[in-house]
């Protein structure tokens with residue numbers, strides 16, 4: 098094998114797409130997928146590549162320092178793509194601690210292990226940290242997040258990701274550890290856990306259940322198809338400049354309510370329902386505490402320097418996504434059984 102690459106969080110939503118891309122595109126890399134398999138991690142997300150000769154799965158926790166040291170000893174990684182995280186803002190509001198452990202301590206454990214293993218020999222080594230646009234805070238009607246926008250995280254989730262970003266850069270400046278970072282906007286597509294807006298809405302519409310829209314539905318997000326994010330990660334990992342940060346976005350801003358209306362129309366079509374059937378399920382619920390108003394990414398740096406652009410129009414991507422969830426009922430039934438039910442009741446029914 099030419100390289101041994103650790104991908105953390107590869108059983109999650111974005112991680113599973115990154116693992117799939119790397120396993121299929123780079124047969125001469127050994128891809129080690131490390132995942133704790135929390136409620137959000139699911140080996141069903143990667144059954145298509147699990148028997149590949151260049152793929153290994155390791156179940157483990159990035160917060161466990163001794164375990165991480167052993168794993169690095171076992172594989173002697175050339176590269177690390179770190180996606181494992183607690184990723185849902187609403188969960189960070191009800192219980193911030195897990196976000197501090199996984200997103201901050203877990204990241205420091207990986208930084209320390211890489212530093213210990215690579216010593217001063219950094220040639221052809223790289224630790225790539227996958228971050229979020231939420232570290233930049235909340236925009237008004239105007240403007241975009243660039244790579245030099247000042248950090249202003251406002252939820253426990255974004256504050257934990259921002260802390261990790263700072264630590265990754267601190268290891269670069271202090272120890273010369275070769276790192277690269279990217280901050281991406283909201284992703285959508287297959288295998289996303291249905292606590293996030295788009296899969297949750299699809300699941301509820303399918304089951305003729307209320308579609309909860311926070312506040313007045315006026316908050317704006319910039320949506321990117323997950324496969325395009327995975328392709329950007331591949332490019333940055335191979336061609337990005339060490340020490341740099343790249344913003345990744347879909348150039349695709351939607352008000353939540355407009356997005357949900359579009360989704361309702363698509364669902365009526367796919368389910369052969371009368372126009373307006375799904376729209377009648379829209380239910381405005383209590384707003385999220387500290388709800389960021391608008392995220393919007395200026396992705397001109399990655400476009401100019403690495404020639405990356407989103408490949409799909411939103412309606413195309415959303416259509417593919419709806420089709421995937423409707424054609425993969427067993428997956429959806431599997432992840433929405435058990436603990437999902439009590440999460441859902443706590444999050445929505447009490448309002």
Ligand code: NAD
Pocket residue numbers: 105106107108109110111112131132133134135136137138139157158159160179180181182183184185199203227228229230258280281282283284285290
């Ligand atoms: P996800 O919640 O779907 O998956 C996270 C994965 O990490 C799961 O498989 C989980 O089991 C694993 N994990 C959690 N804690 C762990 C631990 N302590 N040790 C090992 N594994 C652990 O998340 P996602 O949406 O795929 O996001 C992946 C990364 O991308 C995160 O770092 C997130 O901050 C970032 N990101 C996400 C989005 C988005 O829209 N989803 C946008 C920008 C950035």
Ligand code: TYD
Pocket residue numbers: 186187283292293294295297309310311312314316317318353385
């Ligand atoms: P989400 O998918 O949780 O992503 P993030 O909070 O990281 O942007 O939410 C996307 C937007 O949708 C956000 O403005 C909150 C809103 N939202 C709802 O209106 N209803 C819901 O049930 C959920 C989960 C989110």
